[in-house]
Amino acid sequence: MKLRKALMMILAGILLAGVLAACGNSPNNAGDQNAAAGGQNPGAGSTQTGEPQPGAQKGEQVVNVYSARHYEVDDVLFRQFTDATGIKVNVIKGEAEELIERIKREGASTGADLFFTVDGGVLAYAKESGILEPVASSVIEQNVPAKYRDKENHWIGVATRARVIVYSKDRVDPAQLSTYEDLADPKWKRKVLARSSSSLYNVSLLASFIALKGEAAAEAWAKGIVANFARDPQGGDRDQAKAIVAGIGDVAIMNTYYVGLLAHSKDPEEVKVAEQVGVFFPNQETDGTHINISGIGLVKHGKHKENAIQLIEFLTGKEAQETLTNANFEFPVNPAAERAEYIKAWGEFKEQELDFDLLHVHNAKAIEIFNKAGWK
């Protein structure tokens, strides 16, 4: 009796193991091992807990999005899309590199239809990895100006954000601010705040400097900023704003949408923080403020191309763009869409004229320079 019970337990255990493993390995997971990386993946494997689906069985329409963005508004937009078109959106969230790697490995049997991420460098990397293909849609071309799309339309921009200088309204006169380079000047000693160099936002910023000003200038800048740090980099962008208000520093480098999020936070303390800082767009006289782009790409071997293109058209359409900017305070790419009231107050600004591909090209160098400069 006891023997049988024990055997039952073992059997149950094996079955459970089998089920879990099977959940993770639908025969869809054919893929090539990437020779370049020596067949190694960052350990984030591929268990699909029920998504993405082929969807063709019940006549149900689906589109599968692999997204590296984690903003609540994305889910809202996807829901609106489903309501409007009846196409179900399955979202798989992960880190950008792991998502790209997975799509690569899955090869022709991938479940992904769209790849959605933040940062132009990542989009360029995705294109370079050969997982995307051109989007052909006049609607999209109308919605999105060419500068916010890949040259061959392998990816389509959905929103942008600027990385700006945020300053204490009490202690800093905006007339003192001018350029990024100026922040490296000794007069800002012990007054500058920024987050860690491990953040992709900072790496892309530096990559843009390498592209526009050259390595030497970028390195000098990084070293200058490090010398001016009010404290060692810690926390996220929002923490830099809080640190300004707390008096730890006077200026900080951060993304524009965070200021918007702070100002509309459920926490009244955070709103107060937003009220006490100002936003300054540097380099208006020179090469423009650094912007970065969120974009979405059509996966080459995706199975629901039409649905995918429809989703892109939706996301770049006026309505969705306005929803996006109002909820997340990013800048819409669609010129017909109105920016959120809050960010309209900042006015127009000159953007860096940069091919987003360069953010990827100089990525490794930027990391190296950060390490050399001691930007933690």
Place this chain on the structure above:
Amino acid sequence: MELARFVRQIRRELDGWRLASLGWAAVLLLPFLFIFSAWFRKPNEQWLQIRAYLLKDYVTGTVQLTVLTGLLAAFLGVSLAWLVAAHDFPLRRFFRWALLLPLAIPPYIAAYTYSNMLSYTGVVQKTLRDLGVEVSPKWLAFGSVRGALFSFVLFLYPYVYLIARAFMERQCASWVESARLLGARPLAVFWRVALPMARPAVAGGVALVVYEVLGDYGVTSYFGIRTLTTGIFQTWFGMYDVESAMRLASWLMVAVVGLFVLERWLRRGRLYHVSGRPRPMAPVRLRGGAAAAAFAFCFVVFALGFLIPVVQLIAWASLAFEDVWKPAFWRWTLNTVAVATLAAFAVTAISLVVANVCRRRTALNQLLARWVTAGYAMPGAVIAIGILAVFIELDGVLAPLYAAMGWGDRPLVLSTSVAMLVLGYVIRFTATGYNPVEAGYENIGTRFSESARLLGHGRTRTFFRVEMPLLRGSVAVGFLLTFVEICKELPLALLLRPFNFETLATQTYRYAKDEQIILAAFPSLLVIAVSLLSVAVLHMAERRA
């Protein structure tokens, strides 16, 4: 004649149980071999960069954090243990077990909770501002090394506390009382008698703390501190370079092995044998100022280590209550429970087999037991890298099989499944399941098994009909403790989890990292609730002992 005897020996030794144990030990060897194999390959460019700029930072970060935490946790744990074991003061009985509770809060949860509480918009600074009190932000700066130390020391000291307290309560009485009778002042009694005698116990507790710190990723990454473990994550995920990650892992492994040896050496102080039955100490009654001080000390630690974080989390959770109940939440919970159950089950099975084999205390058996449970000292990141390397290799080897089964050209089946995560958990937490089971075997002794065998039952039958029923309690304790440890665990889960597979721990971490603390509160509370289970079990098991 010799050969015949040898053959006879072999045939006797190699029953199914032994073979299974040895087989498992061999499996365990693989990940570590793979990690070391990285050294035999040419270093890539990334590694040279790392070596030039980052390695020193990683090593200093690791060493600094580990040494400081170890010392502080030792101090806090031992002083509290001594206070509670040897003295009587108001609410002492309450504190005796309440001081264990901080163990239920994983350090990474504590880190982000305090960090947000003390931040500019957090409740502390806000209240101070409302009261018109000006406090320089430097005082409340809860970041970087200070914050990490706080998170580690205040939430890991119970390891030291528990072991030291158990020791002091039971073994010290005669010596301490003699010392008192000889007129030694209380502090001298502590320094010169209790502390030196407790050294082996304390060393064991501190070792546990140190291993946790070495393997931590949640706290150190949150505060942006560079350690070998965060370096491993960074090179793996950020720079996508598994080779360099393996090299870092091997460095870390060397450090751990060194510590392991050091721990064994420190614990060899079995010089202080207890003669006679262990009996409890007669506590010294504290009065007046001393009593108040003792009470205050314990209360402050308890409040900081449990009360305050939990209350804050509950407050946050109540703000976000509706947001939490989405289907994804159930999925994470289900994932957590499923994986933890499976892994705990495997751990229990392995523990039962190996502990049974190791009941005979030969040198080989001792080594086997030591080896199988060594995973508790190994950082999750190291284990993860090793497993990954092995599985990728395995997938490569099995590729023709996959092709034959129609799964396409060279897919990565094993190395992308939950199997890796489960294996990682098993390697890491076998000790947790093994210790209670080993104690259980020791308790029942050999006579029942021997009787059963003399009555014609083979080893396996005996196990199921006699030993298992008698071991039920130990097995349950082992299973439960392992289950809880797995639910709390973060680094392994982050590294080895399959695509789109979140556990409560990883999701909490993700929310906290995205600065969405309010959403993180509820899953955190769930993790804490599960951990409280293990504290309860520890407490009850200790009471029965």
Place this chain on the structure above:
Amino acid sequence: MGFVEIRDLTFAYDRRQPPVIEGFSLSLEKGEILGILGPSGSGKSTLLRVIAGLEVPAAGTIVIAGKRVVDGGTFVPPEKRGVGMVFQDYALFPHLTVEQNVGFGLHRLPRKERRERVGRVLELVRMTGFERRYPHELSGGQQQRVALARALAPNPDVLLMDEPFSNLDADLRVSIRDELAAILRQAGVTCLFVTHDREDVEAVCDRYIVMEADATSSD
């Protein structure tokens, strides 16, 4: 050739230490009750364990019922030796009833036969009616009888008893001794009986040997 033949048995716990049993020989007739008398530490319990197969001797041979169970190249495991043993503390399975305990060694028999055999052997030790009790509900003397029944039930070739009376009160010893002797004779089982008490041996055994601290046999 005796029913049980032991030749030149040598056993040491640790190769570095002197052997506990050295060059020991013994011969036992079928149905004989042999006592082994000796002080504690003389290795008598160890001897039983070696005979039972719970320890491996360094040298020597043991033959039971014509079958070689131990020699230079052979080692028959305990479950196959046909040896029954009553431990000093009886070792009754605490989670099983008396009936289940006694029937434990009869797992190869079909249920009906098993029940019959259990009944018969319980009758032999005069514990009929106690089938459903658990060991912790029994007195010391009762436990001993159940332990005996359990060991006898599978009809062992030889029965080993390790200091069976040491756990009993002095007054109980006398009555139980005589009872035990009667039971053993009635069962007709070959028995090896180890004790440090001369009176036990004289009451129960047909003959006895004395084991000194260096374990040489003498009569």
